Amino acid sequence: xxxxxxxxEALNIQEGKTATLTCNYTNYSPAYLQWYRQDPGRGxxxxxxxxxxxxxxxxxRLKVTFDTTLxxxxxxxxxSQPADSATYLCALAGDSSASKIIFGSGTRLSxxx
Amino acid sequence: DSGVTQTPKHLITxxxxxxxxxxxxxxxxxxxxxxxxxxxQGLQFLIQYYNGEERAKxxxxxxxxxxxxxxxxxxxxxxxxxxxxSALYFCASSVEAGGITDTQYFGPGTRLTVL
Numbered sequence: 001x002x003x004x005x006x007x008x009e010a011l012n013i014q015e016g017k018t019a020t021l022t023c024n025y026t027n028y029s030p031a032y033l034q035w036y037r038q039d040p041g042r043g044x045x046x047x048x049x050x051x052x053x054x055x056x057x058x059x060x061r062l063k064v065t066f067d068t069t070l071x072x073x074x075x076x077x078x079x080s081q082p083a084d085s086a087t088y089l090c091a092l093a094g095d096s097s098a099s100k101i102i103f104g105s106g107t108r109l110s111x112x113x
Numbered sequence: 114d115s116g117v118t119q120t121p122k123h124l125i126t127x128x129x130x131x132x133x134x135x136x137x138x139x140x141x142x143x144x145x146x147x148x149x150x151x152x153x154q155g156l157q158f159l160i161q162y163y164n165g166e167e168r169a170k171x172x173x174x175x176x177x178x179x180x181x182x183x184x185x186x187x188x189x190x191x192x193x194x195x196x197x198x199s200a201l202y203f204c205a206s207s208v209e210a211g212g213i214t215d216t217q218y219f220g221p222g223t224r225l226t227v228l
Contacts, residue, residue: 032213043115043203043219044156089156091213098146098212099169103156 002028004104006090012110019080021107023073023090028102030092033066035075038087038106047088048075080111116140117206117220125226131192134223138185138206144168145187146207146217147179151200162187163210194227201225 005024013019023033031052036044050057050066050073057064063076077084087106094100116139126132138145147159158171162181173179176194181187191198201222207215 034213041222043117043205043222045115045219046216049214049216091156093213096212096214097169098158098161099171101158101171101213105155 002026002102004028004090004092004102006088006104007107008105010108010110012112013080015080015082015111015113017080019077019084019109019111021075021088021109023075023092023104025071025092028071028092029068029094031095032093033064033073034091035062035064035073036089036091038089040087044089077109082111082113085109085111115218115220117204117218119202119204119220119223121223122221123224123226125228126194127228128194128196130194130227131190132194132225134189134191134202134204134225136187136189136204136206136220138187138204139218142206142208142218143185144207144210144215145181145185146205147173147187147189148203148205148219149200150203150222151197154200156203159189161210161212168210169212191225196227199225199227 003026035047038044065074089106090104118137143164146161150156159173161169179189203222205217205219
């Protein structure tokens with residue numbers, strides 16, 4: 001069955017360093033991959049969308065890579081700040097239909113001053 | 114603030130009961146999506162409506178139903194509630210019907226507790 005794996009343990013990073021989060025998938029060939037940020041008790045906030053034919057996408061301090069051979073996406077936050085502390089979710093879809101979206105369980109990121 | 118509103122914020126009810134969750138999308142958005150987030154299952158897509166019509170369906174239980182009204186607000190009805198239905202229910206909206214290719218704006222959620 002389709003499976004998405006994100007770092008199950010929390011990631012603790014020193015402020016100013018680059019945080020790297022991983023999203024691995026198996027038994028799946030997604031055409032699209034998204035990353036969301038979720039703060040406790042709040043709804044997810046969309047960050048970036050990357051398509052299967054795109055290797056890399058950037059937005060300000062954020063960078064996402066999508067390697068369909070390794071079946072992996074990496075999410076980087078450069079110059080990390082305590083305000084970046086949150087849970088980050090990846091979501092994949094085989095096509096653009098909402099019915100095909102599946103989410104990872106998320107990785108909790110903590111940036112210490 | 115995403116511009117999506119959900120009511121109520123919290124709901125506590127008993128097994129076997131029926132509840133209605135309400136969502137108002139951002140102004141101008143035609144699509145509404147419903148998601149369930151529980152500790153063991155994570156975030157799961159339930160159903161999408163676009164301009165009043167059902168557009169996409171996920172693993173939504175038969176005990177659950179939804180609709181989108183002419184003013185574009187949506188309601189999610191959950192009936193014959195079970196303990197396992199306890200979860201956070203999120204509504205999201207987007208301008209078009211593009212699913213994952215449209216930016217979805219999530220509401221603050223309704224926390225449902227079934228006792």
